Amino acid sequence: MFQNRTEALALALPAAIFAAAVFLVPVFMLLSEGFHTPQGWTLGAYVDFFSEPLNQTVFLRTLKLGAIVTLVSAVIGYVAAFVIVSLPPGSKGHAVNLVVLPLMISPVARTYAWIVILGRTGIVNQALMSIGLSDAPIRILFSETAVFIGLLQLFLPLMIISLISALENMPKDTIAAARVLGANWFQVFWKVILPLTKEGLVVGGTLVFTGSLTAYITPAILGGSKVLMLETLLYQQVTVSNNFVSASVIAFILIIMSFAANILLKRLATARNKK
DSSP states (O other), X not given: OOSXXXXXXXXXXXXXXXXXXXXXXXXXXXXHXXXXXXXXXXXXXXXXXHHSHHHHHHHHHHHHHHHHHXXXXXXXXXXXXXXXXXXXXXXXXXXXXXXXXXXGSOHHHHHHHHHHHHSTTSHHHHHHHHTTSOSSOOOXXXXXXXXXXXXXXXXXXXXXXXXXXXXXXXXXXXXXXHHHTXXXXXXXXXXXXXXXXXXXXXXXXXXXXXXXXXXXXXXXXXXXXXXXXHHHHHHHHHHTSOOHHHHHHXXXXXXXXXXXXXXXXXXXXXXXXXX
């Protein structure tokens, strides 16, 4: 398309300068707050952060919820994607539209809808009391369960879309061939479908895990101050405590966790493929 690499780089240079000016430089300035002190460059801010029991709890909770949401999304996503891919072309298009539809709705509206469902006078509590499983409303809101449900509903479509793309690129006769050779459905999934769709799983897992780590609205509304996560703690450090050093530490931790998740998923997929 271009006569030489220099011409292509020259055309891309304005976009690169703009991205560096409005994104990379501010991010670098924010992250440097956690390493730079009047005495010089140090890791003292990170030591102080992880020495606080509250910060340890928030870190582990964020990691745990992100991992559980990703795992459950993968399980549900494979089932949903396999069903959708097996549908006739017309029905497949309608099913994909239903999966994509929630992504067109504001996360704020989607999260507030869970208050109506999970509240003390919500649909879930009314159903539990009407069938006799509970004598009084149970507290679901402002708990890890509520945050998990909200994050799962928020990011599950991303996993399903990634796996649909991977399954559609898989050779059509591989499953039938495995079944003819005597493999049961578990063996078909573990030895045929999973290796051939690992790229879609890596992409979907990265999107879901990273989104679960960095989402603010859902944990803030469904978890409140009782279920702090790193992103809500980051907001508090900036707006309430005006502690930009701690905010820088949290931001750096979130970035590292996101990159680590992507690398780990790729390593697991590569290791599974070699086996």
